[in-house]
Amino acid sequence: MHRTGELYGQFKTLEQQKESASLGMWIFLITEVMFFGGIMLAYTLNRHVYFPAFAAGSNTLSLKLGTINTGVLLASSFTMVMAVWAAQVGRKTLITVFLLLTIGLGFIFLGIKYVEYSQKFEHHLVPGKKFDIFFCVNNPSSCPDVAPDELMEESKLLDEAKAADPDLESHAQLYYSAYFGMTGLHALHMIIGAGLLFWLLKGSLAGKFTPQWNTPVDIVGLYWHFVDIVWIYLFPLLYLIDRHK
Amino acid sequence: MSEQEHQEHHEHIVPPTTYLVIILTLLFLTATTVWAAFVNLGRFNIVVALAIATLKATLVVLFFMHAKYSPKRTKLIILAGIFWLAILLFMTLSDYISRVDYRGVRFPMTQVTQQVPALRA
Numbered sequence: 603m604h605r606t607g608e609l610y611g612q613f614k615t616l617e618q619q620k621e622s623a624s625l626g627m628w629i630f631l632i633t634e635v636m637f638f639g640g641i642m643l644a645y646t647l648n649r650h651v652y653f654p655a656f657a658a659g660s661n662t663l664s665l666k667l668g669t670i671n672t673g674v675l676l677a678s679s680f681t682m683v684m685a686v687w688a689a690q691v692g693r694k695t696l697i698t699v700f701l702l703l704t705i706g707l708g709f710i711f712l713g714i715k716y717v718e719y720s721q722k723f724e725h726h727l728v729p730g731k732k733f734d735i736f737f738c739v740n741n742p743s744s745c746p747d748v749a750p751d752e753l754m755e756e757s758k759l760l761d762e763a764k765a766a767d768p769d770l771e772s773h774a775q776l777y778y779s780a781y782f783g784m785t786g787l788h789a790l791h792m793i794i795g796a797g798l799l800f801w802l803l804k805g806s807l808a809g810k811f812t813p814q815w816n817t818p819v820d821i822v823g824l825y826w827h828f829v830d831i832v833w834i835y836l837f838p839l840l841y842l843i844d845r846h847k
Numbered sequence: 848m849s850e851q852e853h854q855e856h857h858e859h860i861v862p863p864t865t866y867l868v869i870i871l872t873l874l875f876l877t878a879t880t881v882w883a884a885f886v887n888l889g890r891f892n893i894v895v896a897l898a899i900a901t902l903k904a905t906l907v908v909l910f911f912m913h914a915k916y917s918p919k920r921t922k923l924i925i926l927a928g929i930f931w932l933a934i935l936l937f938m939t940l941s942d943y944i945s946r947v948d949y950r951g952v953r954f955p956m957t958q959v960t961q962q963v964p965a966l967r968a
Contacts, residue, residue, distance in 0.1 A: 617858070621918055621920075621921070624917070624921065625920060625921055625924060628921055628924050628925060628928075629924060631928075632924065632925075632927070632928035632931075635928050635929075635932055636928075636931065636932065636935070639932045639935055639936070640935065643935060643936055643939055643940075646940075647939075647940075647943055650943075650954075651954075665881065669877065669881055672877050673874055673877060676870060676873045676874060676877065677870065677874075679870070679873075679907065679911055680866060680867075680869075680870040680911075682911075683866050683910075683911045684863060684866060687860070687861065687863055687866070690858065690860045691860060823911075823912075824912055827907050827908075827911045827912045828912075830907060830911075831904045831907055831908070834900050834903045834904050834907070835897075835900050835904070837877075837880075837900070838880055838884075838893075838896035838897060838899070838900050839896075842880065842881070842884040842892075842896050843893075844892070845884040845885055846884065846885050846886060846887040846888075846892065
């Protein structure tokens, strides 16, 4: 970031230089599309084959926390694009404010994700030796965060799923593996994004971003919005299966 | 200096009100997709959910990621990426949908889970 706004030798204009930088970022994002696309495809095939187990697993996720998190992440995309706007019009204080808001919302997202993960550990829903999809139904006192009427419904759903798929436990573990794998990779991208945002914050506090030169803000913005798009697909895929019963 | 003026002239600055309209639309669509998940549409629940997700992703790409205001070259790269993803999804799914396994059972093969040994005893 030391060469603020300097025109490199291989470019004719600053405009061309900036366009090349964002084009390079787009090409990187396309490779990310293929990365997440392949994972989502594998998920879709398993979801199709083991539908009862995947539907049962999806219904144990907290829809409330998932929906709040979707809102939080979309809001962080808004504050990110506002930071880009502030840089374009040269409002230096506003860049810092919007970057701080974006970082804050990013950490709220990760915090809620942490709550969701720890619930899964407490409910014995993590694939492995201790996995027991009937744990909460059989030990209601160990799951104080699940309301009694929700447990009643869950018990009914699980019995139906067990009748449709005798090997429910194995196939439900497949669902939770996909859940932890996909949301985990998404969270990893968020953590990397947060690191990049701190780097931008440092530049912003030093007053480096101007209407003439704000390429890093623009590029990190593209990355942050991409991570948002991944979640836009993960949310219906993981949380919204067969909710209408 | 003339080059910098040139650059400022070409860079499209989107007014914050546009961004505000987009984020409100995105939040509204999120509420819609949660609502739609509770309506029994049978096999079309996932179609509706993914259609809404694609609409949301399109809004993010066009406005938040400025694709609408990007040069044609960038748009071409984006479309090429979507096209490659489409090849991945279309070819693999058409293979699975038309597949008949060695037992003569068609995909999704769920009806044979009782006949084959369980993955875990």
